[in-house]
Amino acid sequence: MRMYDIIRKKRDGGELSDEEISFFVSGYTRGEIPDYQASALCMAIFFRGMSERETVALTKFMATSGDTVDLSRFGDFTIDKHSTGGVGDKTSLVICPIVSSLGCKVAKMTGRGLGHTGGTVDKLESIPGYRTTLTEDEFMAQVERVGIALVGQSANLTPADKKLYALRDVTATVDSIPLITSSIMSKKLAAGSKNIVLDVKVGSGAFMKTADDAKLLAENMVKIGKSCGRNIAALLTDMDRPLGNAVGNSLEVIEATEVLRGKKRGDLYDVCVALATEMTALVKKIPAEQARSLVVGSIESGAAFEKMKEWISAQGGDASYLEDTSKFPKAAHVIPIISERDGYISHMNAEQIGIAAAILGAGRASKEDTIDFAAGIILCKKTGDKVMRGDVMAYLHTNVEASIGAATERFTSAISYSDAPVPDETLIHGIIR
Numbered sequence: 001m002r003m004y005d006i007i008r009k010k011r012d013g014g015e016l017s018d019e020e021i022s023f024f025v026s027g028y029t030r031g032e033i034p035d036y037q038a039s040a041l042c043m044a045i046f047f048r049g050m051s052e053r054e055t056v057a058l059t060k061f062m063a064t065s066g067d068t069v070d071l072s073r074f075g076d077f078t079i080d081k082h083s084t085g086g087v088g089d090k091t092s093l094v095i096c097p098i099v100s101s102l103g104c105k106v107a108k109m110t111g112r113g114l115g116h117t118g119g120t121v122d123k124l125e126s127i128p129g130y131r132t133t134l135t136e137d138e139f140m141a142q143v144e145r146v147g148i149a150l151v152g153q154s155a156n157l158t159p160a161d162k163k164l165y166a167l168r169d170v171t172a173t174v175d176s177i178p179l180i181t182s183s184i185m186s187k188k189l190a191a192g193s194k195n196i197v198l199d200v201k202v203g204s205g206a207f208m209k210t211a212d213d214a215k216l217l218a219e220n221m222v223k224i225g226k227s228c229g230r231n232i233a234a235l236l237t238d239m240d241r242p243l244g245n246a247v248g249n250s251l252e253v254i255e256a257t258e259v260l261r262g263k264k265r266g267d268l269y270d271v272c273v274a275l276a277t278e279m280t281a282l283v284k285k286i287p288a289e290q291a292r293s294l295v296v297g298s299i300e301s302g303a304a305f306e307k308m309k310e311w312i313s314a315q316g317g318d319a320s321y322l323e324d325t326s327k328f329p330k331a332a333h334v335i336p337i338i339s340e341r342d343g344y345i346s347h348m349n350a351e352q353i354g355i356a357a358a359i360l361g362a363g364r365a366s367k368e369d370t371i372d373f374a375a376g377i378i379l380c381k382k383t384g385d386k387v388m389r390g391d392v393m394a395y396l397h398t399n400v401e402a403s404i405g406a407a408t409e410r411f412t413s414a415i416s417y418s419d420a421p422v423p424d425e426t427l428i429h430g431i432i433r
């Protein structure tokens with residue numbers, strides 16, 4: 001078999017056989033197929049697409065290109081969740097303990113932030129002592145005993161995706177539905193959970209800027225998950241503004257505890273309840289309405305917050321920070337951004353706000369950068385809110401005084417105003433089951 005023939009076949013609109021796809025994935029992972037041929041194939045896939053059979057094959061071969069996690073000892077109770085990435089998206093910190101308190105087993109590998117989006121691993125590391133690396137035995141024992149463990153992605157999970165994603169990033173081939181589907185779903189299959197809920201973000205802070213594109217991606221991923229024997233659903237949720245009010249690592253952990261303690265409502269609470277409802281319904285095979293009342297009950301009874309503390313302590317973290325969030329170190333500079341006009345906020349560019357938070361120290365521009373856990377932004381006003389001249393729009397938190405000018409400029413340019421009231425934005429754009 002020759003890589004040249006595989007590229008030509010796809011370039012001319014042909015359907016690749018399972019053997020050809022396997023040849024490509026294993027050869028590329030082992031370094032036997034050069035980047036220039038892999039990128040030519042990605043570009044051919046970008047233009048010609050893939051059939052469902054081809055996408056399933058690509059996903060399965062990528063999933064088994066490295067280590068896989070065997071969670072079969074937990075039966076059908078394992079649940080994973082994946083967000084396509086956003087700004088202020090701390091939903092995993094909220095929903096994983098909720099569903100764990102309801103008997104679901106959460107054995108989750110989770111990522112770091114890059115660019116304008118945050119990552120759950122970084123948020124968890126802002127809790128002193130929290131270990132994002134466990135041995136396999138420790139990981140399994142914690143899932144068995146506590147019902148929840150969240151760690152960073154193991155080094156040899158889906159090496160084919162690691163190489164291909166880096167290549168796609170620099171060859172303008174990221175935004176291809178079969179390539180995104182196989183990238184995300186290969187990681188989810190390798191991570192081993194029987195049940196999967198996807199949070200496909202839509203809007204200015206998301207990868208998919210329109211609801212139609214997000215729906216297509218979600219439908220594809222659900223189809224592939226089912227073909228691979230998983231119970232799966234996808235929610236399309238809004239990322240046209242940051243989720244919640246906090247953007248930045250320890251600031252987001254604090255906000256997550258507020259939701260779990262029943263002290264905070266609004267968009268973050270609503271998205272978390274919707275996701276946790278879908279996860280619970282999938283695992284327990286119960287109607288959504290029944291699942292929703294279990295989820296809300298777990299927050300209201302305090303069971304979910306107790307589970308969060310149990311989980312964080314089990315993983316070495318100091319749970320007293322969750323009880324008393326004033327213990328988290330504060331940034332040296334907390335700068336208010338003041339509105340210079342009256343009106344209504346008509347739009348907040350979530351991507352630009354994510355970049356402003358990164359400039360303050362909350363994110364990385366490259367993988368090697370270190371994160372300042374205390375840095376970020378607290379939003380006091382969000383899309384739809386009425387503002388008066390002189391109102392505080394947000395507080396910028398940073399330890400780097402020199403970053404304040406650039407972050408202020410980014411933040412203020414991300415906000416659009418209107419003179420007339422703005423209709424409520426849709427939060428949940430749809431559910432694909």
Ligand code: URA
Pocket residue numbers: 084165174179180181183184207
């Ligand atoms: N996230 C992934 O993990 N892979 C993609 O291809 C796109 C988003």
